[in-house]
Amino acid sequence: MNDLAIFRQFAAPVPKGFEKGNNAVIYTRVSSADQENNTSLASQKKHCELYSEKRNLTIIDYFGGTYESAKTDDRKEFMRMLAFVKRNKTIDYIIVYSYERFSRSGIAGALIADELLKKYGVITLAVTQELDPTTPAGSFQQKILFLFGQMDNELRKDKVVTGMKELLLKGYWLWSVPRGYQDLNKGRATERKLIVNEEGKLLKKAFEWKAYSQLPNAEIARKLNKMGIKISDKRLNKLFLNPFYCGLITSRMIPGQVINGHHESLISKELFLEVNNIRKEKRIHGFVHDKENDNLPLKVFTKCSKCEQALTGYLVKKKGLYYYKCRTRGCKVNRSAKAMHELFKKAIAVFHVDKEELEVLKVQLEEQITVFFKSKMQSANALKGNLNDIKKKLDTIEERFAIGEIDRNIYDKFRPKYQKEYFEIEQQLNKTGGYSSNLKKVLNLTLKICQDPLLLWESSNFENRKIFQKMLFPDGIFYNRELDQVRTTRVNSFFSLNPYILRNKGNKKSEDSIIFDEIPALVSPEGFEPSTASLEGRCSIQLS
Numbered sequence: 183m184n185d186l187a188i189f190r191q192f193a194a195p196v197p198k199g200f201e202k203g204n205n206a207v208i209y210t211r212v213s214s215a216d217q218e219n220n221t222s223l224a225s226q227k228k229h230c231e232l233y234s235e236k237r238n239l240t241i242i243d244y245f246g247g248t249y250e251s252a253k254t255d256d257r258k259e260f261m262r263m264l265a266f267v268k269r270n271k272t273i274d275y276i277i278v279y280s281y282e283r284f285s286r287s288g289i290a291g292a293l294i295a296d297e298l299l300k301k302y303g304v305i306t307l308a309v310t311q312e313l314d315p316t317t318p319a320g321s322f323q324q325k326i327l328f329l330f331g332q333m334d335n336e337l338r339k340d341k342v343v344t345g346m347k348e349l350l351l352k353g354y355w356l357w358s359v360p361r362g363y364q365d366l367n368k369g370r371a372t373e374r375k376l377i378v379n380e381e382g383k384l385l386k387k388a389f390e391w392k393a394y395s396q397l398p399n400a401e402i403a404r405k406l407n408k409m410g411i412k413i414s415d416k417r418l419n420k421l422f423l424n425p426f427y428c429g430l431i432t433s434r435m436i437p438g439q440v441i442n443g444h445h446e447s448l449i450s451k452e453l454f455l456e457v458n459n460i461r462k463e464k465r466i467h468g469f470v471h472d473k474e475n476d477n478l479p480l481k482v483f484t485k486c487s488k489c490e491q492a493l494t495g496y497l498v499k500k501k502g503l504y505y506y507k508c509r510t511r512g513c514k515v516n517r518s519a520k521a522m523h524e525l526f527k528k529a530i531a532v533f534h535v536d537k538e539e540l541e542v543l544k545v546q547l548e549e550q551i552t553v554f555f556k557s558k559m560q561s562a563n564a565l566k567g568n569l570n571d572i573k574k575k576l577d578t579i580e581e582r583f584a585i586g587e588i589d590r591n592i593y594d595k596f597r598p599k600y601q602k603e604y605f606e607i608e609q610q611l612n613k614t615g616g617y618s619s620n621l622k623k624v625l626n627l628t629l630k631i632c633q634d635p636l637l638l639w640e641s642s643n644f645e646n647r648k649i650f651q652k653m654l655f656p657d658g659i660f661y662n663r664e665l666d667q668v669r670t671t672r673v674n675s676f677f678s679l680n681p682y683i684l685r686n687k688g689n690k691k692s693e694d695s696i697i698f699d700e701i702p703a704l705v706s707p708e709g710f711e712p713s714t715a716s717l718e719g720r721c722s723i724q725l726s
Contacts, residue, residue, distance in 0.1 A: 206239040206275035209263050210246040211283055223247055226279040233309040234277055242273060258590055260285075264294070265586040267304050276306045281327040284308070292328040296321070343435065350436050353443045360426055361385070362448060376445035384411050385421065389449050392422060393456040396511055428454035477504045477519060479647040480526060480659075486515045487662040487669070495519065506661075515663045522661065525668050527636055530654065533677055535632040543632060547625055565611045572604045628677070 210226040227244070234241055245263035267273040276298070278284045284306060285291025295315065298304040305315055311327055314320035346356055354371040362382030367375040378386075388406060391397045397405075399415035399422075406413055413421075425432055429447035430440050475481075478495035485492050486508040493506040493515070506522050508515035535543055579600065583593040631638060631650075639650055652658075657672045 203272070203274040204237075204239050205242050205272050206234055206277050207243045207245060207263060207267060207273060208234070208241060208277045209260070209284065210244075210279065211257075211259070212249045226283065229279055229309050230277045233307075239275060239277070242270075261583070261590065264298075265584060267298065268302055268584065269586040273304055276304060278306065278308050280310045281306075281308045281324065282330075285328060287328075289325070289329065292325040295324065295328070347435050350431060350433055351439070351441060353431060353441050355426070355431060355443060355445055360424070361421070362427070363445070378446050378448050381411060382448050384409055385427075386448055388418065389422070389427070389453055389457050393453055396509060422457050425454060475504070476644045478506070479644060479651070480506065480519075480522060483648065483651050483658045484522070484668070485658055485660050486510065486513060487660040488515060489513050490660075493661065515661070517661065517663065517666075521666075522668075525661075525666070526659070527639070529659070529668055529670075530635045530639060533632065533635045533654070537633075540629060540633070544625070544629060547628055562611060565607055569604065569607045569611060572600055572607065576600045576604065632677070 208227065208230045210223050210230065212222050223246075227247075231241065243266065245266070246259045248259060250257040250259055263276070267276060276284070281291075285294065295306040298306060299315055306324075307315075308327075313323045315324045349356060349371050355374070355376060356371050359365050359376060362378060362385040363376045364379040365374050365376055367373055384406065388402050391402050391405070392399075399418050403413055403415040403418050406418075421427070425440065426443065426445070427448040428451045429443055429445065430451075431443040432440055475495060475497075477497075480493070481495040482492040484506060489508065489510040491508055491510045491513070494509050495504060495506055497504050504519035506517050506519060576597070579588070579593060579596055582588045583590075631654075635650075635654070639647060642650060654674055654677055655670045655672065656674060657670065659668045659670045661668050
């Protein structure tokens, strides 16, 4: 059979050419509100209409007509225009004054234009840059123009950032007026006059209460609220950490640098340092506060049992001795570092396990760790399922918005909600990673510590001591001066087994199994005051 015509029905389909009609939409935009009322928009529209008339195109609709930054393609009018041309099958062209009016996002803008052409048959044309995107050469030229638009954006941004850095280095504040200030001369950065207002005078009292009365942030916030200053203790803490209030300027744009500002100071530099616990030597008291000192590993980790404030540390220079002291004024809880360390060593010594007991402990720990990680892995699987559900919702709302089934208001309402849920679940999932691979590490680390916890603490450097203390007693310890003893509200559940075995040594044979459900998450060995709180034992071991 020489006639092959009958077989043509099985051949690959012939590519469909671009059916050039004459329906078009016009899109115009400017970059900022300052340009919105000038002739730029009207001029763009006029030239686009003349271009359409010259090519015998019929204008179906207009889009834009306002200011929209083209640094990203998530623009209200731009997205409305895209949804319209994708939904309306009769649109053949999008007319813009220049390709940078369409997009300045570089290759991202080029991909949008390419998708419109190949998937929907819509050609993007620029009045001032005539080319034919349907040809290989024209398509290449169009992409080059989009990239030039992005490069121009980057150059402008770099120029602006450089100018901002120069102004910061000269001491000019560039952003919104901080709380407690007002600008008497709004205008350019070099013309602003920032002075302390009436609210600022009250905020100054907050610094003074913190430095001189050592009041907690929550108490200061309550006092300010009564005076009409609505502020949370969290926000108050950020205010205390901002050197702007003592006349200085810092910024991520000038990392590592501190500049004297041109604005009025709310407080002195000395008061700012006092509030932030950066103190010079206090000669009148005869001791120096130490922020980090190898001789004071229990500082902050230990709290006063009377007022529950963290203990600070200091050196009595005449005696050459270190002491721990309660921060609360009038509390008078004070103890030498040597005596405090002996109490702490006595407390951790009870967690020592002899070699003959290690095998029993290992069996019990394997059971406990397996149960712990099994629970975590089950939680991880559930989180993965939730993550997939949120991802589907995000994909669905993106698709429905793109094809015009939902408007921008609904899209803007639900997209951030789903994105937030996705991020939160993803963060939880990240925390649950690597459980199976860490089983052996946790077991070996726990057994190593149990062999001699006292030696481990004594031989460690300052940072490792802090890690060890936090690992064994996640919530720290409390010191009772009247009874001269320490207690804790929580012991890491992996280590709470040790005293239990020691107390029951001799009552059980080594081959007897210890029932996990009977072992409390919180133990009260000798030297620790018992806690009445119902606590859940949790693993807080940090693995590298």
